[in-house]
Amino acid sequence: MLIILPNIALIESSFRPYLPLNEIDGPRDSYTLANYQRFLSTPVGFDIFGMSIDVPIHLRIFITTVLYSILVTAIILIIGYPAAYYMTKTISPSNMALFFIVLTVPMWVSEILRSFAWFTILSFKGPLNALLIEMGVIDSEIRWIRGYNGIVIGLVYTYMLFMVFPLYSSMQSLDKNQIEAAQDLGASWWRTHWRVIVPHCKPGIVSGCVMVFMLSAGSLLVPSLLGSPNSLWFTQTIQQLMLEALDWNTGAAYSLLFLLLCTFVVAGMMWAFKVKLSNITN
Template identity: 45%
Template sequence: MTEVLRRYGPVLTGVILLAVALWLALLVVLPQVMMVDFSFRPSLPPSRLGGPEDVYTVRNYATLWTNQIHLAIFLKTIWASALVTATTLAVCYPVAFYLAQVASKRRLPLLILMLVVPFWINELLRTFAWYIILAFNGPLNVLLVALGIFDEPQRLLGGDAGVIVGMVYVYILFMVFPLYNAIESLDRNQIEAARDLGAGWIRIHWRVVLPHAKPGIAVGCIMTFMLAAGSYAVPALLGGPQSRWFTEVIYNWFFEGGNWNQGAAYAFILLVLCIGFILAALRLFRVGLADIAK
């Protein structure tokens, strides 16, 4: 704060703080407060609002535990989002390490550009691209049949596998760049010293690189999990009736069932889940908010 005051002066600093406070109040705090208020009220017609039936209740929250189908979808969303996060971490870690510690300074801008350019396209279009790739007569099935892996085309859409593959691709940058930023600050001399002392690559990564990259891993896992758990477009396009996501249930409550109170309760449960994952990730990787902010 002292540095901000020195750089911008008291007037401009006050304007910036006021703008941030208004942004947080109007776009973050107020919508969440309204959602919580909706979630604890019954769904009533306008003529009965404010009447004796319009009281706070936990009935909307209890619906999730009594509806076995919705509970199963909720639990499936948790483990599938965790699987998306773990798969994205496994795919992105070698890429981030190569960019941060192996790639030359001349090639690095081109490699990063190659990663970023596909994501200039809208998320829906990128998801539709995977819809075409995974289609029954799509290029992936044609390739697998041509290589003799499958005797006939397989249905790759409509299940959890297609949704997970699509999510890993859609959210890959949210894992790559936090990892890259963390690993890039590692002094290469530490890697060379570990190698000179006889450590193999697995031990170097386990004892040197991974401990240094913990803040980046935590940020990447948090962002990927939250985006995966809150995704609607990817499961709606690549999934099917057997691979419904919890966000699709929330959407149905709001826009098809017309029960905003029940939808708000489900949305708040999902929000609590994401907050719980953030706290668990911070504790698991033993990092604080200050470490992540770096």
């Protein structure tokens, strides 16, 4: 009840105009799609894949958010898959408990603190630059928090475990003999992964990707803390509408749109990679 009611209220208010307090429930307070239309207004120039087109500003923010979330998901998958494979393969069950604790200890610290920690690490005169200069890798400081860099780094760190755990558990259920059988039949290392391990881990990969994508796209804290002046995350737009403009109606409409569009993106990706919904649940 406490979950459903506010959501119904959100949907309801998204169809009503943003009015001064004394006009609420007055004659101008009728159901309208104006809040949704606003999403498609105010076109601005947008460079995407080398083309320059006019795109409504909020749609543009939405698209960048989705693209960067996909990038974050891809990076996490690329790092997380070998990590999970390493965990299944080399860590003995007796060390596993310790390993899990080491992995989850950072989760005990609030996300805000972790993001601030990254803010400090990545700052212009921060420890990462100092270390790299000390090691002679770079000559002068790099501005890490620039464009979407900071957000991507922060999100990759924050949501890594949401990929590693489902991957790990699906890899663990794979019979080791299958890997050996594939090798015995002449499969190279790469082909063993591609034909045997990855298909087996598909449910884990899919659920990890869906989780990471949704969490990244819906993250507010990391983009707020690690974003730069020229990065905009769609959640920040909603937050501005809700808390700064106090336009709850448009904010509600945008939240709903965001949820629906992200669901479409996930569904589209699943269709593209031939994954069924039942693959995730079992």
